[in-house]
Amino acid sequence: MNPTLGEYLYLVAVVLFIVGLKRMSSPRTARSGNQMAAVGMLIAAVVTLLDQRIVSYVTIIAGLLVGGAAGAIMARRVQMTAMPQLVALFNGLGGGASALVALIEIHMGSSDVRTAVTAAVSILVGTVTLTGSLVAFAKLQELISGAPKTYPGQQFGDSLLGLAILAASVMLVVSGGGVAWAWAAAGLAAVIGITRVMPIGGGDMPVVISFLNALSGLAAAAAGFVIQSNALIVSGALVGAAGLILTSIMARAMNRTLRDILFGGFGGLQEGEYGVDSGRTARRATPEDVAITLAYARTVVVVPGYGLAVAQAQHAMKELEQALTKRGVDVRYAIHPVAGRMPGHMNVLLAEADVDYEKLYDLEDINREFPHTDVALVVGANDVVNPLARDDPNSPIAGMPILDVDKAKTVVVIKRSLSPGFAGIDNPLFYLDNTLMLFADARQGLAEIVDALKDV
Amino acid sequence: MEELLIPITVFVLASFAGFEVISKVPPTLHTPLMSGSNAISGISIIGAVIAAGLVEGTLGQILGFLAVAFATINVVGGFLVTDRMLAMFHNRDGRP
Numbered sequence: 059m060n061p062t063l064g065e066y067l068y069l070v071a072v073v074l075f076i077v078g079l080k081r082m083s084s085p086r087t088a089r090s091g092n093q094m095a096a097v098g099m100l101i102a103a104v105v106t107l108l109d110q111r112i113v114s115y116v117t118i119i120a121g122l123l124v125g126g127a128a129g130a131i132m133a134r135r136v137q138m139t140a141m142p143q144l145v146a147l148f149n150g151l152g153g154g155a156s157a158l159v160a161l162i163e164i165h166m167g168s169s170d171v172r173t174a175v176t177a178a179v180s181i182l183v184g185t186v187t188l189t190g191s192l193v194a195f196a197k198l199q200e201l202i203s204g205a206p207k208t209y210p211g212q213q214f215g216d217s218l219l220g221l222a223i224l225a226a227s228v229m230l231v232v233s234g235g236g237v238a239w240a241w242a243a244a245g246l247a248a249v250i251g252i253t254r255v256m257p258i259g260g261g262d263m264p265v266v267i268s269f270l271n272a273l274s275g276l277a278a279a280a281a282g283f284v285i286q287s288n289a290l291i292v293s294g295a296l297v298g299a300a301g302l303i304l305t306s307i308m309a310r311a312m313n314r315t316l317r318d319i320l321f322g323g324f325g326g327l328q329e330g331e332y333g334v335d336s337g338r339t340a341r342r343a344t345p346e347d348v349a350i351t352l353a354y355a356r357t358v359v360v361v362p363g364y365g366l367a368v369a370q371a372q373h374a375m376k377e378l379e380q381a382l383t384k385r386g387v388d389v390r391y392a393i394h395p396v397a398g399r400m401p402g403h404m405n406v407l408l409a410e411a412d413v414d415y416e417k418l419y420d421l422e423d424i425n426r427e428f429p430h431t432d433v434a435l436v437v438g439a440n441d442v443v444n445p446l447a448r449d450d451p452n453s454p455i456a457g458m459p460i461l462d463v464d465k466a467k468t469v470v471v472i473k474r475s476l477s478p479g480f481a482g483i484d485n486p487l488f489y490l491d492n493t494l495m496l497f498a499d500a501r502q503g504l505a506e507i508v509d510a511l512k513d514v
Numbered sequence: 515m516e517e518l519l520i521p522i523t524v525f526v527l528a529s530f531a532g533f534e535v536i537s538k539v540p541p542t543l544h545t546p547l548m549s550g551s552n553a554i555s556g557i558s559i560i561g562a563v564i565a566a567g568l569v570e571g572t573l574g575q576i577l578g579f580l581a582v583a584f585a586t587i588n589v590v591g592g593f594l595v596t597d598r599m600l601a602m603f604h605n606r607d608g609r610p
Contacts, residue, residue, distance in 0.1 A: 075554050080535045082547050089600040092550045096593040106560045112567030117575050121582025129591030145549050152555040152588040158581035159561035162569050271548050274555040283521050285561045292528040293557040299532025300551040402544030409602040415542050416605045
């Protein structure tokens with residue numbers, strides 16, 4: 059194909075990405091937006107395959123077939139509850155591909171300063187994205203513990219690693235594209251990707267996944283600098299922007315900075331150290347008690363959390379919603395931005411169970427409603443409804459915006475036990491006079507309530 | 515470094531376009547936005563295909579294969595799974 063025509067077609071692809079992303083701002087247009095972006099990608103791929111510089115197609119076709127089949131199978135088979143780890147995995151592979159493009163460029167003997175500098179950036183960002191995402195994947199998939207893990211002298215060790223990476227990158231440039239230095243930089247970046255994500259706990263995953271998403275875009279943009287492709291630079295910048303916006307929304311929803319999450323634990327507190335008071339007693343309820351409370355309510359606001367995802371309870375939740383709606387109860391959902399393990403996790407689960415997205419309310423919109431709500435039903439959520447964040451300035455989660463469920467007339471909490479959430483902080487909500495605790499797995503508890511409702 | 519001026523200009527302007535386009539996405543669509551934009555970052559498939567078609571030697575071929583396969587998983591898987599999610603979003607009239 060004529061190279062100039064190819065460049066114009068890349069421009070068409072990039073425009074389709076931008077318009078497609080724009081259409082992601084409303085559920086009505088989002089699906090067609092995603093399809094437009096996919097068409098853009100197809101155009102870009104076909105143009106590239108017709109590039110006259112290509113001498114052999116064997117490797118390319120093998121990669122396309124294996125990658126296409128693997129991607130399609132994963133996308134079809136994944137359960138909605140496992141979406142965070144799948145997105146983490148895809149993020150990592152995108153970053154890995156960008157790093158590999160730069161590594162191959164160095165292998166082919168490109169030695170000018172511009173290539174060496176941009177390749178160093180691409181290799182570092184891409185490799186950190188790859189290994190960091192694989193650790194996030196392993197934590198979410200529970201292949202390894204989701205708890206924060208550090209090694210002795212972490213700050214010092216990571217600083218040394220950082221210096222070594224800098225040194226290897228400088229040598230890569232100075233040596234005029236030395237292959238060994240490129241691999242050294244990649245190896246060290248791979249290690250630091252692991253050591254920086256291991257200390258991050260499960261509850262911080264929405265922030266980490268968003269940040270890795272931004273990095274995967276920046277890695278693609280960096281690879282674009284290496285091979286001088288505007289299509290890569292623009293697309294990478296778009297994804298970087300999307301990832302950074304989500305990262306800042308998530309961090310704000312936890313009242314923490316990205317720096318705190320990446321470089322500090324929870325204010326140095328040990329788990330369960332803060333405010334645990336075993337002297338109080340929670341009011342235990344049976345599914346029958348809860349069914350009666352719900353049946354005679356006018357308004358119910360449901361607060362879903364990670365426990366709903368773990369128990370795959372979204373369909374049981376929908377059944378309860380239907381049973382209550384049939385009795386004339388007004389049922390709505392309150393979604394905290396960091397409920398679950400990735401941005402929008404709860405929305406996707408409830409959409410899968412056919413819950414009307416117009417019944418899902420954001421934090422600001424629903425908080426005004428709690429004082430007029432008869433029952434707030436908390437299903438597998440904890441820290442996002444902990445009143446300490448609002449009331450106790452000394453609490454480690456002080457200032458984190460919460461859902462004010464304690465202002466509802468009655469609070470029902472479905473939870474497996476009284477154990478604290480990811481922040482390791484006790485939740486006084488469980489001991490309030492207007493709180494009923496139903497100790498059960500979310501799915502089982504909801505199903506028992508639906509059963510009990512039939513006899514009310 | 516003068517030759518970097520144009521690509522850096524493109525990068526900066528595209529970032530601003532990205533912030534403008536994406537800043538108004540409602541929380542309901544945060545997951546699809548992330549997986550959809552993630553699929554777009556698979557654009558490195560362009561670089562991967564060219565690199566795999568040019569590179570010589572066994573190691574180069576292996577790296578080229580991995581680059582193409584990784585980017586393709588990212589692209590195909592990302593767009594398909596986003597489509598699957600978005601197909602589930604309905605309001606009470608059953609409209610998307």
